[in-house]
Each structure stands twice: as C-alpha cells, then as structure tokens.
Amino acid sequence: SQQGEEDPQALSIQEGENATMNCSYKTSINNLQWYRQNSGRGLVHLILIRSNEREKHSGRLRVTLDTSKKSSSLLITASRAADTASYFCATDRWRDDKIIFGKGTRLHILP
C-alpha cells in the first residue's frame, strides 16, 4: 500500500541552484519523514516533521508540511554534486507500527 507519492519522479538542476521535491499522502498522519538514498546503498534519515509542525530546518534542508492539503515539500538550498541521490518521503499513522514509503524523486545535480 503506497501512502506517499513524490513529485517530480526525476529532477535535474545545476549545482548551486535550489531543489524542491513534493510529497502527497492519502490519510491522516502522525509524522512525515524524508530520507536520502545514494545509488545501491541503504537509506539515510534526513528530517522528521510532526503533524502539528508546519516547517522544520536542518542545515541546507527545509521541510514544510500542510496537513490540510496532505502534502509536504523538501527544499535543498545551494545544491552540491553530493546531493545527487533519490529522496523518499515516509509517513506513519497514529497507533500504526510501520511507516510507508513513497516511490521517491531522483535528483541529479549537474556540474
């Protein structure tokens, strides 16, 4: 069962530009998380935002959450070559023991 859906599926930008990825989900959530996956590796946790929060920052990352629209966005500012990866949103629901991942956005930073 797919809860989150990222948009766009793929994104190519020039190094130094900002990258924005979106995530939409279907049902009410408890938390929403963003993860990064480099090719052929495990996922790395980036940031978690709770359902009662609207915005969160971590370094060059900015995450927003709009529960009325059931959507979240991840902004990476001043992109670097090392940001090239796939980015996944994941949601969990109240009293549910698992989190559900979307299909991801493939981000490619051009030199």
Next chain:
Amino acid sequence: DGGITQSPKYLFRKEGQNVTLSCEQNLNHDAMYWYRQDPGQGLRLIYYSQIVNDFQKGDIAEGYSVSREKKESFPLTVTSAQKNPTAFYLCASSTSSYEQYFGPGTRLTVT
C-alpha cells in the same frame, strides 16, 4: 560504532533454493523491519517486529519468513515459494518515533 549490518552484500542463488539474509543491529532498538526494493521503485514492507519473539506481516510477506530470537538480530529467509525473489533487500531498525536506521542492503540474484 553503532549501526546496522547486513550480510552478504551480494548473494547469488539457484531457483528453488531457500536463502537467509542476515541483519544485526547494536543500536538497542526494539523495532526492526525488512523491505524489498525493485529498480526505480520505493520500499515495500515484507515483515516487521516490535519486540523479541513477535513479528507481523507487511504488505508482501508471501514467500518470506523471519525470526526474532534476539533483540539484535532479525534474519530474513527468502523461500522457494517467492515467485520473483531477485531484488535489493534492506533491513532497518527504528526509534520509538519511527525514525529508521538502515543497513547497506543485500542484492539477491536468483537464476
């Protein structure tokens, strides 16, 4: 050095053989998860365990089995009943707020 280890990194098996993938964590997390990832896709949940000696089926449990005899270990067996076992398998453990820590993955090829 805390983290999750998965072994082996690459695994090749003949069709009809069972194979067991190892997952060990020293993060003292209660919850552990197994996911399957196919090329260009998100993660699909196979099995998860919230506590020792207890586990639940995820979305695609058919053809797989697990055990949770120790807190640190959550091995996954891919049985001959799994119709399309070739995939990238990821193990994770999580904190109480569902922030997940992933292993490096095992790429299984069945021919």
